[in-house]
Amino acid sequence: MILAVDQLEKTYRNGFRAVRDVSFAVEAGEIVALVGESGCGKTTTLKCINRLLEPSGGRVLIETEDAAVLDSVSLRRRIGWVMQGDGLFPHLSVAENVAVTPQLLGWEADRISSRVDDMLELVRLDPLEHRDRRPHQLSGGQRQRVGVARAGGGLQTGADG
Numbered sequence: 001m002i003l004a005v006d007q008l009e010k011t012y013r014n015g016f017r018a019v020r021d022v023s024f025a026v027e028a029g030e031i032v033a034l035v036g037e038s039g040c041g042k043t044t045t046l047k048c049i050n051r052l053l054e055p056s057g058g059r060v061l062i063e064t065e066d067a068a069v070l071d072s073v074s075l076r077r078r079i080g081w082v083m084q085g086d087g088l089f090p091h092l093s094v095a096e097n098v099a100v101t102p103q104l105l106g107w108e109a110d111r112i113s114s115r116v117d118d119m120l121e122l123v124r125l126d127p128l129e130h131r132d133r134r135p136h137q138l139s140g141g142q143r144q145r146v147g148v149a150r151a152g153g154g155l156q157t158g159a160d161g
């Protein structure tokens with residue numbers, strides 16, 4: 001089991017109860033989709049999983065560890081996240097965007113550079129052509145793919161392992 005969400009609750013500070021009694025588990029290799037109408041609490045649930053929000057109740061287990069007791073910053077570096085909207089840094093190049101997490105993890109420059117190329121190839125963007133572009137020089141779908149490449153950039157289970 002990679003992830004378990006157990007009776008998750010989230011009430012926002014204004015008293016709005018956005019998530020109530022949500023439970024599910026994800027096994028390694030499994031693809032899970034949360035489907036529901038706009039405003040039903042999908043993003044809130046995901047933010048509770050990586051602790052961009054603190055849950056009001058229930059538990060989140062990441063590989064059997066209780067997310068509440070893990071360091072929230074290192075927890076987030078272990079979880080790839082593609083933003084709603086592209087969420088790219090507009091002032092950084094494509095390569096710099098993909099390199100954000102590896103940089104934070106303190107990888108050496110050569111390793112970062114080859115990971116950036118691998119991740120761009122994985123999402124079918126030619127590194128030579130796209131590495132040095134800014135997000136505004138890409139199509140919407142290309143920006144979304146850079147977001148996917150960035151989400152996987154620092155993961156141990158990505159292209160080099």
Ligand SMILES: Nc1ncnc2c1ncn2[C@@H]1O[C@H](COP(=O)(O)OP(=O)(O)OP(=O)(O)O)[C@@H](O)[C@H]1O
Pocket residue numbers: 012013014016018036037038039040041042043044045084
């Ligand atoms: N900071 C906040 N304070 C109060 N209520 C909030 C806050 N953020 C979101 N909400 C409300 O919580 C509910 C769930 O929002 P959430 O963003 O989780 O929905 P969603 O399922 O991701 O929707 P969408 O499909 O539109 O992205 C919505 O009704 C929203 O208005």
Ligand SMILES: [Mg+2]
Pocket residue numbers: 042043044084
């Ligand atoms: Mg959402």
